[in-house]
Amino acid sequence: MHIWQGDITTLAFDAIVNAANSSLLGGGGVDGAIHRAAGPQLRQYCANLGGCPTGEARITPGFRLPARHVLHTVGPVWRGGSHGEPGLLAACFRACLALANQHQLNTIAFPAISCGIYGYPPELAAPIAVEESLTALACRDKLQITLVAFDTEMVEHFATALSGRR
Ligand code: ADP
Numbered sequence: 001m002h003i004w005q006g007d008i009t010t011l012a013f014d015a016i017v018n019a020a021n022s023s024l025l026g027g028g029g030v031d032g033a034i035h036r037a038a039g040p041q042l043r044q045y046c047a048n049l050g051g052c053p054t055g056e057a058r059i060t061p062g063f064r065l066p067a068r069h070v071l072h073t074v075g076p077v078w079r080g081g082s083h084g085e086p087g088l089l090a091a092c093f094r095a096c097l098a099l100a101n102q103h104q105l106n107t108i109a110f111p112a113i114s115c116g117i118y119g120y121p122p123e124l125a126a127p128i129a130v131e132e133s134l135t136a137l138a139c140r141d142k143l144q145i146t147l148v149a150f151d152t153e154m155v156e157h158f159a160t161a162l163s164g165r166r
Helices: 029-038 040-047 085-102 122-139 152-165
Strands: 002-005 015-020 057-061 069-074 107-110 144-149
Touching (some): 015 085, 122 144
């Protein structure tokens, strides 16, 4: 597993994960960056998918992105932690990794799902990201997972979670 700081839209991976909203029609944060980089065809394609519930994922082509596919998942909005948020966040990782498995995608990059506009405390989200990634990596030889942090603070949260697990 790798931790990398930067813009997820620049990665030429089999798939990058989008922290989407349930309409799948684009939004702010990483979602906005992915839609801008992929071009208008992504929105047109997403409009035919009929949305996506929290904790699930949908696959699309990457269009103008260097990544071949986008795995769109809808993270939980943080509402204090007792509304099923940890289970829903784990479900996002699992849903994306199940799609990656089905489509034989080996190199996958995840942003810090829910840690932006959706307000999930990054120190609580990072251990879930690490745990779900390590579980998937243990099951599939060729799989490579990169956790992408946009800022140095998020790098620290991922690194702390990973060192706590090792
Ligand atoms: P959510 O609505 O799920 O909280 P956000 O896009 O608001 O999603 O934020 C999720 C995380 O993605 C945040 O940590 C944010 O800093 C990060 N982020 C924003 N833009 C990018 C980008 N271009 N590449 C990677 N990560 C990004």
